[in-house]
Amino acid sequence: MSVLDEIIPAAVMWRSVVILVVLLSSRSALGQVSYSIPEEMGRGSVVGNIAQDLGLDLKRLRAGKARIFSGDSAEYIELNKERGALLIKEKIDREALCAKVTPCALHLQMILENPMEMYTVTVEITDINDNAPFFQTEEMRFEISESAVTGARFTLERAIDIDVGNNGLQSYSLKPTDHFVLELQSQADGGKSVEMILQKALDREKQERFTLLLTAVDGGDPVLSGSVKIHVTVLDVNDNAPVFTQKLYKDTLSENTAKGTKLITVSASDADEGSNGQVTYQILKTLDGLSDLFSVDKNSGNVVLNGDVDHEKSNVYHLEIQAKDQGGLTDSCKLLLDILDINDNTPSISVLSMSSSISEEAPPGTVVAMMKVNDPDSGANGRVQCSISENIPFSITSPSSNFFSLRTEQELDRERDSEYNITVLCSDEGVPSLSSSASLHLHVSDVNDNAPVFERRSYEAFVPENNAPGLSIFTVKARDADSKQNARVSYVLEDGSVNGVPVSSYVSVSADGGVVSAARSFDYEQLKDFRFRVRAQDGGSPPLSSNVSVKIQIQDQNDNAPQVLYPVQSGGSVVAEMVPRSADVGYLVTKVVAVDVDSGQNAWLSYKLQKATDRALFEVGAQNGEIRTVRQVTDKDAVKQKLTVVVEDNGQPSRSAVVSINVAVADGFPEVLSELTDFPQGREYNEKLSFYLVLALAAVSFLFITTVVVIVSVKIYRWRQSRVLYQSSLPVIPYYPPGYADTGVSATLPHMYNYDVCMSTSSRKSDCKYSTLGGQSVLVVDQGFSETLQRALKDKDFLDSAESPEMVRE
Numbered sequence: 001m002s003v004l005d006e007i008i009p010a011a012v013m014w015r016s017v018v019i020l021v022v023l024l025s026s027r028s029a030l031g032q033v034s035y036s037i038p039e040e041m042g043r044g045s046v047v048g049n050i051a052q053d054l055g056l057d058l059k060r061l062r063a064g065k066a067r068i069f070s071g072d073s074a075e076y077i078e079l080n081k082e083r084g085a086l087l088i089k090e091k092i093d094r095e096a097l098c099a100k101v102t103p104c105a106l107h108l109q110m111i112l113e114n115p116m117e118m119y120t121v122t123v124e125i126t127d128i129n130d131n132a133p134f135f136q137t138e139e140m141r142f143e144i145s146e147s148a149v150t151g152a153r154f155t156l157e158r159a160i161d162i163d164v165g166n167n168g169l170q171s172y173s174l175k176p177t178d179h180f181v182l183e184l185q186s187q188a189d190g191g192k193s194v195e196m197i198l199q200k201a202l203d204r205e206k207q208e209r210f211t212l213l214l215t216a217v218d219g220g221d222p223v224l225s226g227s228v229k230i231h232v233t234v235l236d237v238n239d240n241a242p243v244f245t246q247k248l249y250k251d252t253l254s255e256n257t258a259k260g261t262k263l264i265t266v267s268a269s270d271a272d273e274g275s276n277g278q279v280t281y282q283i284l285k286t287l288d289g290l291s292d293l294f295s296v297d298k299n300s301g302n303v304v305l306n307g308d309v310d311h312e313k314s315n316v317y318h319l320e321i322q323a324k325d326q327g328g329l330t331d332s333c334k335l336l337l338d339i340l341d342i343n344d345n346t347p348s349i350s351v352l353s354m355s356s357s358i359s360e361e362a363p364p365g366t367v368v369a370m371m372k373v374n375d376p377d378s379g380a381n382g383r384v385q386c387s388i389s390e391n392i393p394f395s396i397t398s399p400s401s402n403f404f405s406l407r408t409e410q411e412l413d414r415e416r417d418s419e420y421n422i423t424v425l426c427s428d429e430g431v432p433s434l435s436s437s438a439s440l441h442l443h444v445s446d447v448n449d450n451a452p453v454f455e456r457r458s459y460e461a462f463v464p465e466n467n468a469p470g471l472s473i474f475t476v477k478a479r480d481a482d483s484k485q486n487a488r489v490s491y492v493l494e495d496g497s498v499n500g501v502p503v504s505s506y507v508s509v510s511a512d513g514g515v516v517s518a519a520r521s522f523d524y525e526q527l528k529d530f531r532f533r534v535r536a537q538d539g540g541s542p543p544l545s546s547n548v549s550v551k552i553q554i555q556d557q558n559d560n561a562p563q564v565l566y567p568v569q570s571g572g573s574v575v576a577e578m579v580p581r582s583a584d585v586g587y588l589v590t591k592v593v594a595v596d597v598d599s600g601q602n603a604w605l606s607y608k609l610q611k612a613t614d615r616a617l618f619e620v621g622a623q624n625g626e627i628r629t630v631r632q633v634t635d636k637d638a639v640k641q642k643l644t645v646v647v648e649d650n651g652q653p654s655r656s657a658v659v660s661i662n663v664a665v666a667d668g669f670p671e672v673l674s675e676l677t678d679f680p681q682g683r684e685y686n687e688k689l690s691f692y693l694v695l696a697l698a699a700v701s702f703l704f705i706t707t708v709v710v711i712v713s714v715k716i717y718r719w720r721q722s723r724v725l726y727q728s729s730l731p732v733i734p735y736y737p738p739g740y741a742d743t744g745v746s747a748t749l750p751h752m753y754n755y756d757v758c759m760s761t762s763s764r765k766s767d768c769k770y771s772t773l774g775g776q777s778v779l780v781v782d783q784g785f786s787e788t789l790q791r792a793l794k795d796k797d798f799l800d801s802a803e804s805p806e807m808v809r810e
Contacts, residue, residue, distance in 0.1 A: 317339065
């Protein structure tokens with residue numbers, strides 16, 4: 001049996017595999033196109049216009065970076081994106097590509113990106129008659145006994161034609177045909193064996209040797225042929241040929257069986273005796289080199305494995321073993337070896353297309369990568385399942401056999417995960433299972449979906465008053481979870497007003513750093529605190545923003561000295577207060593009233609007696625400023641007493657004010673007048689005092705009679721209008737005593753006292769009233785008016801009825 005008997009079954013097997021692959025590939029494709037070309041076309045030859053056949057625009061091919069994926073096979077076809085045509089890249093030899101498999105086809109994929117698309121391209125390679133039949137041996141030799149009977153069969157080596165179809169081997173011819181004729185026998189693998197049949201008995205004595213010419217012819221156009229010479233030697237008296245016990249032997253072995261393993265034993269017998277009955281075995285040579293992969297012991301018939309068998313290369317082997325006796329008679333048998341698959345191949349992962357980045361706003365189901373997974377094993381050993389690691393927003397699906405796509409399963413968030421290292425694990429179903437993996441790196445691109453967030457919900461800062469303009473107060477800080485330009489934060493001072501003035505005239509905010517600076521010098525006494533808002537805006541498109549409330553509190557500084565409200569100071573004042581000599585210990589002489597417009601401890605006032613004519617007679621309350629006698633007034637005490645009181649606040653450093661008070665110790669006005677000249681006065685003051693005294697005496701005389709009438713009339717009127725307050729025609733001198741408050745409260749007392757001094761023509765009607773007032777502004781009394789009033793009151797009291805003036809104080 002010749003090599004052709006081995007090629008034909010293999011061709012049938014390959015053809016089935018190719019058809020299966022074509023069917024599987026067509027299911028996974030988004031589009032499919034087929035072409036048919038003859039083999040041996042020159043480089044650059046046009047296969048077909050794929051753009052036109054698939055209805056694609058040439059711009060789409062260029063923009064989609066169209067490319068041809070041919071898998072593990074050689075690149076025979078290339079794509080011309082400018083013409084949209086498939087061209088021959090390398091000359092195709094159908095016989096080298098497919099051997100005997102028909103149809104012979106290249107299965108390609110055209111991949112497009114943005115968006116991802118895949119098209120299946122099938123290019124069928126048709127055969128041309130470029131190969132003539134040939135024999136593997138240059139000549140065949142037979143030694144045939146002259147006793148060979150008519151009809152004896154001699155198996156000839158088959159010719160090989162690697163072309164297929166009509167271009168393949170069609171027939172044989174033998175010349176001359178005097179003794180032998182040819183006969184073809186169909187085999188189980190679809191091929192035909194060539195046998196030479198003896199039709200006329202041989203006679204060694206007539207012709208010991210002769211030569212025949214065996215010619216093999218194909219069906220191509222033109223017809224090609226190949227020949228081999230057959231040398232026949234006629235032997236004497238060997239009339240029985242060897243006979244195999246079986247015409248077909250079968251055995252199975254697993255792939256990767258160790259070399260040297262004994263497989264099976266074939267056996268043939270010869271009825272002859274002696275050397276004519278001695279049989280030897282050999283494996284007939286074949287095109288696929290099986291005679292090198294297997295060997296048979298020529299004497300025992302044991303078939304041994306000499307190489308490695310691989311189920312993925314061939315799942316069945318056909319061997320033809322010949323038995324030959326010493327007389328040259330032969331017989332042959334078939335050995336069919338089934339190769340059992342073991343799971344010895346890991347899945348192979350090919351990434352057809354992969355996106356390096358994806359937007360975080362990509363909808364679920366977006367395809368990230370397309371892969372092809374191939375496992376050359378068969379059955380369960382070749383079935384593959386792919387998976388990815390858990391806890392990532394992706395899934396892997398198989399749109400068709402051997403093809404897998406990686407898709408987004410959920411919405412992505414770059415701020416949570418900016419990139420993914422995805423490991424795709426593909427495992428077959430063999431036992432034990434084999435697997436392989438591929439790592440995919442995916443970057444998530446940012447969109448502006450996060451507004452800046454301030455580090456605090458609100459800010460509060462303290463600024464001392466009298467600050468320098470441009471002083472940096474503090475810094476607001478906002479962070480944006482986005483990246484690059486979307487995370488670039490700038491700060492803006494929102495429009496607003498403080499006491500009707502734009503807030504921008506008070507503070508400014510740096511756009512880049514968020515530094516809040518003072519735009520002016522602040523005065524605590526005018527402005528205690530104010531609020532404004534700062535907006536943080538990112539650099540996205542459109543931009544996102546957020547704002548925060550800021551409160552600035554002005555801290556008080558001790559920048560105001562105490563102000564003395566009472567007694568009112570005047571350069572020409574002679575007598576401020578008068579103490580009767582009958583005054584007891586603790587007699588209230590007067591009260592120094594002062595205020596400090598600062599706040600807190602800066603407004604805490606204390607009083608102390610700095611100078612006094614007689615320090616043993618008077619004292620000042622440290623907290624209330626009341627001047628009282630500390631002992632009984634005696635006749636020895638001087639009439640004129642001058643006190644100097646210092647009012648000091650509690651600031652650091654402290655500020656103070658000084659007030660001078662003249663006190664007259666006397667029981668009546670004449671005694672005071674006798675001593676007035678002793679007070680230090682100017683000439684101008686004495687002239688004015690004399691004028692006022694004369695004027696006062698004249699006025700009192702005139703008013704005395706008028707007053708009596710008026711008083712009687714008023715008494716009657718008041719009796720009729722009960723609870724109507726007496727209305728004095730004299731002016732009122734309001735003043736405010738000092739007060740003390742806690743830190744942070746403006747002014748000097750939580751409760752302010754207003755003293756209204758009401759005088760009448762009668763000293764008995766003169767009294768002091770006070771009422772509680774809060775939160776009022778300080779009333780500044782004109783010093784000239786106070787001076788005139790003070791003198792008029794004292795003159796009037798001394799000239800009034802012989803009673804001494806008396807003040808009812810707080």
